Amino acid sequence: MTDMQALLAAEMAKLGNSYKARLPLELGELLALAGQLSGSDADHPVLEELHQRLHKLAGSGGTFGFHSLSEQSQQLELVTKSWINGEVLAYQTMLGGLIEKIAALSLTLSERDTSVAYKQGVMAVKTDVKSRNLLWLADDDEQLGLELQRLLKQFGYEVCLFTRLDQVEAATGSEQPDILIMDVMFAKEGMDATKEMNIRHNFKAFHCPILFISARGDFTVRVRAARLGARGFLVKPLDVPKLVDRIEQIMEAEKKAVYRVLIVDDDETLSTHYRLVLMSAGMEVEVLNQPEKIIERVSTFRPELVLMDLNMPEYTGQEVAIVIRQHEQWIGLPIIYLSAEADVDQQIKAMGKGADDFLIKPISDTRLVAAVTVRAARARQLSDLMSKDSLTGLLKHSGIKEAVEFELARAQRNGFSLCVVMIDIDHFKKVNDTYGHAEGDCVIMAVAHLLKQRLRKSDIVGRYGGEEFVAVLPECDAITAQQIMNDLRESFSALRFHHQSVDFGCTLSAGLVCNKQYPEASAGKLLVAADEAMYMAKQGGRNRVCVA
Numbered sequence: 001m002t003d004m005q006a007l008l009a010a011e012m013a014k015l016g017n018s019y020k021a022r023l024p025l026e027l028g029e030l031l032a033l034a035g036q037l038s039g040s041d042a043d044h045p046v047l048e049e050l051h052q053r054l055h056k057l058a059g060s061g062g063t064f065g066f067h068s069l070s071e072q073s074q075q076l077e078l079v080t081k082s083w084i085n086g087e088v089l090a091y092q093t094m095l096g097g098l099i100e101k102i103a104a105l106s107l108t109l110s111e112r113d114t115s116v117a118y119k120q121g122v123m124a125v126k127t128d129v130k131s132r133n134l135l136w137l138a139d140d141d142e143q144l145g146l147e148l149q150r151l152l153k154q155f156g157y158e159v160c161l162f163t164r165l166d167q168v169e170a171a172t173g174s175e176q177p178d179i180l181i182m183d184v185m186f187a188k189e190g191m192d193a194t195k196e197m198n199i200r201h202n203f204k205a206f207h208c209p210i211l212f213i214s215a216r217g218d219f220t221v222r223v224r225a226a227r228l229g230a231r232g233f234l235v236k237p238l239d240v241p242k243l244v245d246r247i248e249q250i251m252e253a254e255k256k257a258v259y260r261v262l263i264v265d266d267d268e269t270l271s272t273h274y275r276l277v278l279m280s281a282g283m284e285v286e287v288l289n290q291p292e293k294i295i296e297r298v299s300t301f302r303p304e305l306v307l308m309d310l311n312m313p314e315y316t317g318q319e320v321a322i323v324i325r326q327h328e329q330w331i332g333l334p335i336i337y338l339s340a341e342a343d344v345d346q347q348i349k350a351m352g353k354g355a356d357d358f359l360i361k362p363i364s365d366t367r368l369v370a371a372v373t374v375r376a377a378r379a380r381q382l383s384d385l386m387s388k389d390s391l392t393g394l395l396k397h398s399g400i401k402e403a404v405e406f407e408l409a410r411a412q413r414n415g416f417s418l419c420v421v422m423i424d425i426d427h428f429k430k431v432n433d434t435y436g437h438a439e440g441d442c443v444i445m446a447v448a449h450l451l452k453q454r455l456r457k458s459d460i461v462g463r464y465g466g467e468e469f470v471a472v473l474p475e476c477d478a479i480t481a482q483q484i485m486n487d488l489r490e491s492f493s494a495l496r497f498h499h500q501s502v503d504f505g506c507t508l509s510a511g512l513v514c515n516k517q518y519p520e521a522s523a524g525k526l527l528v529a530a531d532e533a534m535y536m537a538k539q540g541g542r543n544r545v546c547v548a
Contacts, residue, residue: 008280012273019064019269020112027106030054034099044084051080055311057105059340060270062362068108070362074342076101133453135247136171138162138193139183139213148181151240154442154495155449157247165191172206179231179250180206181243184214184221194224209250213238241391241445248393248449259376262303263287264294264320265338266312270361274307274338274368281369283376291315294323298330302406304383305376310339310350321354334379336371338363389463391441392448400462400470405523407460407474411515418515419473419481422530423447426507426542428467435499440467443506446495454488470527478514478547485510485545493543507543509534517548 033050037043054077061070079098135157139145142163149159160177162168165186182193194212197203212225217235225233231253232246261283265271268289275285288297291312298306306324310317317337324330337350340361347358359371387399395403404420411418425431425443432440444467451461451471460472473481489508496503511533513526521529533548540546 008276012276012280015269015273015276016064019060020066020109022269023066023069023109024106026053026057027102027109030057030105031099031102034095034102037095037098039093039095047080047084051077051084052311052313054080055340056267056270059309059361060267061108063270063273065113066108066111067113067362068111069105070340072101072105072108074340076105077340078342133251134158134160134177136160136162136168136177136180138165138168138181140164140186140188141183148238148240148243150498152244152247154497155244155446156453156491156495165189165193165196169200169202172202176206176208179209179211179247181211181213181247184212184216184225192221192224194221194228197228198224211246211250213243241441244445244449245393248452259283259305259373259380260301260303261285261305261307261372261376262297262301263307264291264317265289265307265309266291267309277365277368278372281373283372291320294320295327298324298333300410303333304379305372306333306335307338307372308335308355310337310341317355318350318353325354332379332383334375336375392445392463394448394451394469395460395462397462397464400460400464400472401523401527403460403462403472404470404527407472408515408523408526411474416475417477419476419478419512420515420526420530421471421473421481421485421510421512422464422527422534423451423469423471423485423508423510424534424538425467426509426538428506431504431506435497435502435504439497439499443467443497446497447492447508450488450492454491455484470530478512478517481512481514482545482547485512489543489545509537509542510545511535511537511548512545513548 030050030053033046033053036046037050054073057073058070058077061067061073076098079094133156135152137145137148137152137159139148139161140163142161145161145163149161152159160171162171166189168180168182182197184193185191186193209231210225210228211232211234212230213234213236214221215236217233222233231250234243234246261278263271263274263285265274265287266289268287271287271289275287278285286297286301286303288294292315308317308320312320317339321335324333324335334357335355336357336359337347337355338359338361339350341347341350342360351358357371357375359368363371384393387395389396394400407418410416425447428440428443431443444463447469448461448463451469455461455471455473458474459476460474462470464470471485473484476484489510493505493507496505511530513529513533515521515526518526518529529548533546537544537546
């Protein structure tokens with residue numbers, strides 16, 4: 001367990017003990033509320049408060065190990081709800097039984113399940129180790145292997161080539177690549193890799209993403225690859241840009257990018273517990289206990305998923321969801337209700353008003369993390385398909401402009417430096433005219449992959465135009481940004497591209513602007529300044545970085 005996990009576990013245990021310590025007072029107040037009921041029409045406000053507090057107990061008790069408390073509170077919640085809705089006439093005759101059952105809730109406090117949550121919620125979080133971009137390529141066609149090795153190196157990957165299956169097996173004992181690209185058939189050895197890897201001990205103990213390539217792609221061989229956990233299967237002749245795209249997708253998935261989750265719940269103790277559970281699973285989480293501030297918080301935090309209680313004192317989850325959907329930019333934001341509501345008809349009704357799913361309290365920490373992870377991952381995947389350029393995987397023109405606006409507003413609020421960089425491939429028209437558009441696409445993709453590999457996770461990159469790119473570097477000063485871009489420029493100029501029998505290289509020019517030098521500038525003006533600085537780099541001889 002890491003120091004951070006230990007800290008989160010301690011916080012969760014402390015929260016649980018605090019919850020337990022408050023329960024006698026909470027149950028005493030419930031009993032006092034029930035004692036105010038007279039069986040008349042004047043009882044309605046008291047019944048409403050009683051129902052709300054029982055609803056909270058039903059949702060929170062099991063989370064902190066008090067399962068009997070949750071179950072009995074839920075039964076009493078349904079009773080008070082039926083009284084509020086007028087479904088039971090002359091309920092004054094039943095008041096004595098209600099008071100007795102509320103008094104009996106205190107007997108459940110000795111039945112706590114101490115194996116719950118605090119241990120369960122602290123998930124193992126993968127340490128963020130920077131990828132070396134090391135690929136192992138295994139193919140017994142040495143000529144093809146060498147050509148693939150050369151092409152993949154152009155995209156900034158370190159590639160180790162193997163031409164025999166036993167060479168790969170021997171190497172597994174000493175190191176592990178970021179991805180293993182494995183041919184299916186090794187004709188010279190008379191072996192099928194999808195069969196051999198399933199029976200050889202070294203391969204069975206080898207944990208690495210595998211991408212299979214093959215001259216045949218029938219169902220049977222694909223199933224054998226799937227049984228080995230293959231992350232992709234490409235059929236020869238290989239489309240190298242597609243191969244690089246698939247490699248990049250696998251690497252992005254392995255990085256376990258942090259999901260941003262917003263919890264909207266008036267129960268501060270329970271929402272804090274959920275926050276700690278999701279943080280322990282590596283997510284970035286914020287809590288909102290005031291639903292009326294939802295649009296402001298969504299706009300500043302930009303969650304990828306909203307986890308929202310259905311029943312809150314002044315506003316229902318349905319009402320808040322509808323308000324979110326009234327804003328065009330948040331129509332696709334996933335909203336999941338998390339509620340102790342047991343009525344299936346009410347769950348279905350709630351789902352029809354702005355939400356995407358319904359989870360029932362109490363929910364185990366493991367299930368909560370799994371549910372949020374699956375839905376956030378799917379939402380991110382769909383968002384990427386809509387917002388990212390198909391060739392490069394970078395943000396489209398509108399997306400990167402929006403990112404500049406968002407990051408500038410955040411930098412201004414927090415007093416941070418922000419650098420915006422405009423990047424252009426020198427003499428790109430000549431590349432297209434001389435070597436063709438397919439080779440031009442390879443050059444564009446090489447720039448995109450270098451930007452993704454060399455910049456920080458917090459940096460944002462987009463394809464601004466045909467051969468133009470924009471990089472947004474939050475919390476970065478002009479001197480540091482210039483060093484980063486010069487390193488990238490030099491790396492790109494060292495790449496060699498190959499067309500038929502001709503080798504050629506390309507260079508980049510970049511213009512850089514820092515908001516500290518333009519404190520009053522809008523996002524649009526920063527982009528204009530970066531563009532003008534890039535033009536200066538072009539005029540100054542190209543293959544350089546100029547600062548506005």
